[in-house]
Amino acid sequence: MTPVYSVIVVTWNNLQYTARCVDALLRTLPSDAEVIFVDNGSEDGTPAYLTDVARRLGDAAKTVFLDENLGLAGGANRGLEVATGEYLVLLDNDVVVTPRWLEGLRECMEEAPRAVPGARRVGLVGPVTNSARGPQKVQNPPPFQPEALNELAAEHREAFRRRWAPSFALSTFCLMMRREVYAEIGGLDERFFPVGHEGADLALRAQERGFECMIASDVYVHHEGSATLSKAFPGAQGGLGGAELFFEKWRARRAGKTRLVAAYRVRDAEATLRESLDATARFADAIVVLDDGSTDGTGAIARSHPAVARYERTELPPGVDDRRDRDRALQLAAELSPDWILAVDADEVFEMDRARAERLMQLADPHIKALGFHWYTFWEPTRTYFRADGALGAMSGYRMYRNEPGLRVARGEGGLPGGGIPEMPDGCGRFTDVRVRRLGYDTEASRQARLALHARPDRYAPPRAGAPPELADLASNTVTLRRYAPASGVSLCIIARNEAERLERFLAFLEPFVDEICIVDNGSDDATVEIARRFTDRVRVHRTDRLDLAEVRNVGLGMATRPWILSLDPDEELAHWDLPRVVRLMDDLDVHAYSFEIANHQKDGPPVMTIAVRLFRNDARIRYGRAVHETVQPSLDRHPELVVRAAGVEIQHYGFLKDDGVMEEKLSRYLEANQRMREEDPADPMPWYNEGLHLLNDGRDDEAIAFLERAMVLGQHFLSPRSSLAQIYQHRALALWQSMVAELPPGHPVRPTAEESAAALGRITPARMLVGQARRRRLQGPSHGE
Structure with missing residues (x-):
């Protein structure tokens, strides 16, 4: 009998994990499944153990013993070659499966297309777990208790029953693949040896053929997480290694000329359609127009426009079906075999040229399949x-998407306005900074016409359900208007030195959002410059005889050509959902710079918050100062006419998570440069403050206090020294109260006051930030001489 399931377990040493995995697997294995064990040359008794298990299973088991370690992909592919089941399952040997896991994955694979709006035929399915990168990870999972795992999985299945969601990628720790998918696209790509990005690559290839990748959130398994990988290949970054190879493969795979088709759905739009078509023709290869029964000159304009490749007219029945009509317009576009499709309304003007469109269609990150824009009414x-207030003043959304088989608009039945493009998995969308001018609301008559349309009793089903938020804005008598900036755009300016490990991902994330990338390398001896040049031709190597980061940053500012500058480092991140907010910050013609909250993540304790200006106009008056801990603040102080406001956006900084030795070397270089600045300009409070922080980190509190007090005297409005001093004295006060609690006997009249004071201070006193040598000393404990 041909098995329904083929479960492939790849092993390499770590027998204790393999035995645990196999025990759980055999307890949950249905009778119509086969198990294939592939060993990558283990030397710890694993082959003998697997041989014994296979002997006990008889015909339900196969073994493949390799002479050398071929990595995850190589081992999995050898198993796939001998698998005969309809559902092929890859299972890491550090996974503990739970009852009915196979049935749960299969149910998702077969039922999700009918249960999930817009889902295509499912080709790959993965469960959720305690340890994974990306959307398959359960937040705050309980500690692993083997005896309680099955009960936890059952509760999870009940709580998340049939909650299935498309995903831009899946991990291979536990992955079900339909045999049809394997027949079409093959197995894992072995170039990513030993492990890293195989699952992401497999998902992309499946999606290209029209298969959906789905997460079965009602199937929970335990995953130890890189238990084998971390021992065998310590430099593999827990499966994140190989990013360079991954991006390189997909960059080459999608190289060449790209084709963009714009899809219009129009009705009675003669007032704005020609201007919109002219603008779209500047960057699109072709335009298709679906006319929903216009009664004015809309059809004539569309038919006569040279960029319109197809025009189709439809006479609507009573009511409006937004989903049906948008989907038809997009199908007209898909028939022209484009790489990307853009949904456009007749009153919209996209501020984009062909060069920008080409860059957006050739992004480094192959997971990006939907692009977002920002509307100005x-x-x-x-x-x-x-209009700058309400829903109309904050409109951002996705309109451009990569064309793949089977995509369709899934929302908008009964006239309910949909998103304009097919459903896309979370994680595959990115915002650009491209503005869209909305022309159809510029007179009272046009606004009243739209209100009348929304008021029609057949407009929504049921009536009034789901009316768009802009309806309230149209009816409002109170509006806030803002002058439209004639020029827009932002340059990303960064400096780098030996950032090859993180630069590719950093640039791939921000590449869609910014108009240009300017990178100044300060003497890297790794692949930093090579990676930078994959993203931009604005790369300059600028070595300095001594550490002077302000000089390096100002070189980058001089390379920028756009009206605004965003200054970030490769170890920093902006949240994707904050990018529309950043675009709106640049709307204010009266503001010159914005300060951001910086969350400095620590190896121990919560992030330490600081504030820095990171978004500012491309203005010669705004330049960096100070050799280290460089900032544009001195130039802003010299020009009080420049307006600075808080952005209300947080930047995540992960630089302090680097190796302690790396941090110690960096701090040493910074201290030397900082002392030089203090000697050259003793009236500048910043070097005094920074050296005080260095002394504080080194545990030399008394010396730190003297430097911080000096900084406070020199900078009367400089608040950071006051905050640092307050925290020093706060820690000292806490230690004194705690010592009193320890010394005072129960019943002593002062003890309640001491306990209350210690508890109150303990709640509000932040942890000491220790990096580099100071952190290593604390972890090692006192030496014998202390």
Whole structure:
């Protein structure tokens, strides 16, 4: 009998994990399954153990013993070659499966297309777990208790029953693949040896053929997490290694000329359609138009426009079906075999040229399949002012997507406005900074016409359900208008030195959002410059005789050509959902710079918060100062006419998570440069403050206090020294109260006060930030001489 399931377990040493995995697997294995053990040359008794298990299973088991370690992909592929089941399952040997896990994955694979809006035929399915990178990880899972795992999985299955979601990628720790998918795209790519990005690569290839990748959130398994990998290949970064190879493969795979088709769905739009078509023709290869029964000159404009490749007219029945009509327009576009499709309304003007469109279609990150834009609704006929309040003042959304088989618009039945493009998995969308001018609201008559449309009793089903938020804005008598900036765009300016490990991912994330990338390398001896040049031709190597980061940063500012500059480092991140907010910050013509909250993540304790200006106009008056701990603040102080406001956006900084030795070397270089700055300009409070922090980190509190007090005297409005001093004295006060609690006997009249004071201070006193040598000393404990 041909098995329904083939479960492939790849092993390399770590017998204790393999035995645990196999025990759970055999307890949950249905009778219509086979198990294939592939060993990558283990030397710890694993082959003998697997041979014994296979003997006991008889025909339900196969073994493949390799003479050398071929990595995850090589081992999995040898197993796939001998598998005969309809559902092929890859299972890491550090996974503990739970009852009905196979049935749960299969149920998702077969039922999700009918249960999940817009889902295509499912080709790959993965469960959720305690340890994984990306959307398959359960937040805050309980500690692993073998005896309680099955009960936890059962509770999880009940709580998340049939909660299935498309995913941009899946991990291979536990992955079910339909045999049809394997027949079409093959197995894992072995170039990513020993492990890293095989699952992401497999998912991308499946999606290209029209298969959905789905997470079965109601199937929970335990995953130890890189138990074998971390021992065999310590440099594999827990499966994140090989990013360079991954990006390189997909960059080459999608190289060459790309084709963009714009899809319009229009009705009675003669007032704005020609201007919109002219703008779209500047960057699109072709345009298709679906006319929903126009009664004015819309059809004639569309048919006569040279960029319109197809025009189709439809006479609507009573009511409006937004989903059906948008989907038809997109199918017209898909018939022209484009790489990307853009959904456009007749009153929209996308501020994009062909060069920008080409860059957006050739992004480094192959997971990006939907691109977001930002709408500006003009409110008066001269189109000088746009609506800046309410839903109309914050409209951002996805309109451009990679064309793949089987995609369809899934929302908008009964006239409910949909998103304009097919459903896309979380994680595959990115915002650009491209503005879209919205022309159809610039007169009172046009706004009243739209209100009348929304008021029709057949507009929504049921009536009034799901009316768009802009409806309230249209009816409002109170509006806020803002002058439209004639020029827009942002340059990403960064400096780098030996950042090859993180630069590719950093640039791939921000590449869609920024108009240009300017990188100044300060003397890297790794692949930093090579990686940088994959993303931009604005790369300059600028070595300095002595450490002077302000000089290096200012070189980068001089390379920028866009109106705004975003200054970030490769060890920093902006949240994707904050990018529309950043775009709106650049709308204010009266502001020159924005300060951001920086969350400095620590190896021990919560992040330490600081503030720094990171978004500012490309203005010669704004330049960096100070050799280290460089900032544009001195130039802003010299020009009080420049307006600075808080961005209300947080930047995550992970630089302090680097190896303690690396941090110690960096701090030593910074201290030397900082002392030089203090000697050259003793009236500048910043070097005094920074050296005080260095002394504080080194445990030399008394010396730190003297430097911080000096900084406070020199900078009367400089708040950071006061905060640091307050924390020093706060820690000292806490230690004194705690010592009193330890010394005072029960019943002593002062003890309640001491306990209350210690508890109150303990709640509000932040942990000491220790990095480099100071952190290593604390972890090692006192030496014999202390």
